[in-house]
Amino acid sequence: MLRILRSRPLTNSFSFYGRPFSSNISANPPKEAIISSSSSSSSSSSESLINDQAPSAPPSEPVAKKSSSAFLKFAIFGTLAGATAAAGYASYAYTLDEVDEKTKAFRTSAKYTVGDNASSLDKFQALLYSAAMTVPAKAIELYLDLRRPIEEQIRGFAEPSSEKLLPDLHPLEQHIFTLVLDLNETLLYSDWKRERGWRTFKRPGVDAFLEHLAQFYEIVVYSDQQSMYVDPVLERLDQKGCIRYRLSRTATRYQDGKHYRDLSKLNRDPSKILYVSGHAIESCLQPENCVPIKPWKVEADDTVLLDLIPFLEYVARHRPADIRPVLASYQGRDIATEFIARSKDHQRRMLEQRQHGRFWQR
Incomplete structure (x- = not known):
């Protein structure tokens, strides 16, 4: 009886914290299993060491996205700061009529168009030029629209209340x-x-x-x-x-x-x-x-x-x-x-x- 038990593999299943756990143990394991076990242990140890190492650096794509976002914010801030400085200098150095006169040609050029007979390349260049000039031209028009009522308010405070302060002389x-x-x-x-x-x-x-x-x-x-x-x-x-x-x-x-x-x-x-x-x-x-x-x-x-x-x-x-x-x-x-x-x-x-x-x- 004992000899039979030794020759048959013993299979036992039990639950370990609710999980089924299987064990297949041979009474006479082959010798190569030791070598295999050794190599397996070695690979397991190697695998464990690899898994225990610190996670590798994230892919470069999020870093690129972060840097491009920072550059975009910087560009927007720089553009706004430049536009504010330009508007301040124009308000200090030039009258409203002077600004309107000096920028009239630039604002007109933003509406650049080509004829129907133009080549596809010319039409594409005209489209790019118009797209690039539209934003500055619209910004100048917005500046003029905002400055005009402000100056009217200031003029009403700074200048005499009437062009004729006294009635006509008899x-x-x-x-x-x-x-x-x-x-x-x-x-x-x-x-x-x-x-x-x-x-x-x-x-x-x-x-x-x-x-x-x-x-x-x-x-x-x-x-x-x-x-x-x-x-x-x-x-x-x-x-x-x-x-x-x-x-x-x-x-x-x-x-x-x-x-x-x-x-x-x-x-x-x-x-x-x-x-x-x-x-x-x-x-x-x-x-x-x-x-x-x-x-x-x-x-x-x-x-x-x-x-x-x-x-x-x-x-x-x-x-x-x-x-x-x-x-x-x-x-x-x-x-x-x-x-x-x-x-x-x-x-x-x-x-x-x-x-x-x-x-x-x-």
């Missing part, structure tokens, strides 16, 4: 000169202190100045301050109605961070406009019409406005053809003082001529 008053007056530090002075708030002071002689010159001039107050400040102040200052028109900040031109008086928008003959201000040259775009005076800082002994009356009255009575050359002759001098000196010199010469004429009559 036909019977065409000979009258226009006297434009600044407000702060010219007719009055305003300051603010914590304990009392805002206070406004009238310049000495301002009432007599306005009342007298209203007989000869069309008087206009032109300020760079808000109308909510200008109107109440002038209501109190000009109770006799000597000032015909009031212009506030909305009538100024905003340029280089400052509000300038633009006398060309007054709807008046520029040869008959005088602008009197304590900051005349730096606040007006037409310096040839300026009558600079000393700014008033609440000095009690100030007589600048009263001293200026003789010159302004003389101009209004004699009506020079163009006031601008007259003002240019006073450039760099105090007009009131220089006018008195010239008047005295003129009277002296006239007196000498009369005396000389009487001498020869004898």
Whole structure:
């Protein structure tokens, strides 16, 4: 019995963690099995070592995809940055009309076409050219479409509210000169202190100045301050109605961070406009019409406005053809003082001529 068992192979099947496990063991395994086992063990060991090694590098295709994606992002970013820089420079260096004119030929060339009789190669080249030029041309058109409404908004804020800030002059008053007056530090002075708030002071002689010159001039107050400040102040200052028109900040031109008086928008003959201000040259775009005076800082002994009356009255009575050359002759001098000196010199010469004429009559 034992001999039979030894000669028959023993087959046994059992479950190992739910899995069937088969074992076929020979009682007398052949010798070559040892050698085979050895080689098998060797190959198994070799295979195990291979399997235990770190996984090899992934194929090069995902790396290529990643690098191409990064390059695409960089190209898009560079294109946007370049387009933004170009748009910024164009906005700074050129007006909207200049950009439109300079790019018109380029935008037209993007619509390049060939005739029906052209060869297939010419048609293909035309298609490539049109495709390459369409995107830049469309970008320029988009830039122009965006810039136009923005500039209109800026222009509405920066430029005077109207091309004619004053109504037409009456036909019977065409000979009258226009006297434009600044407000702060010219007719009055305003300051603010914590304990009392805002206070406004009238310049000495301002009432007599306005009342007298209203007989000869069309008087206009032109300020760079808000109308909510200008109107109440002038209501109190000009109770006799000597000032015909009031212009506030909305009538100024905003340029280089400052509000300038633009006398060309007054709807008046520029040869008959005088602008009197304590900051005349730096606040007006037409310096040839300026009558600079000393700014008033609440000095009690100030007589600048009263001293200026003789010159302004003389101009209004004699009506020079163009006031601008007259003002240019006073450039760099105090007009009131220089006018008195010239008047005295003129009277002296006239007196000498009369005396000389009487001498020869004898």
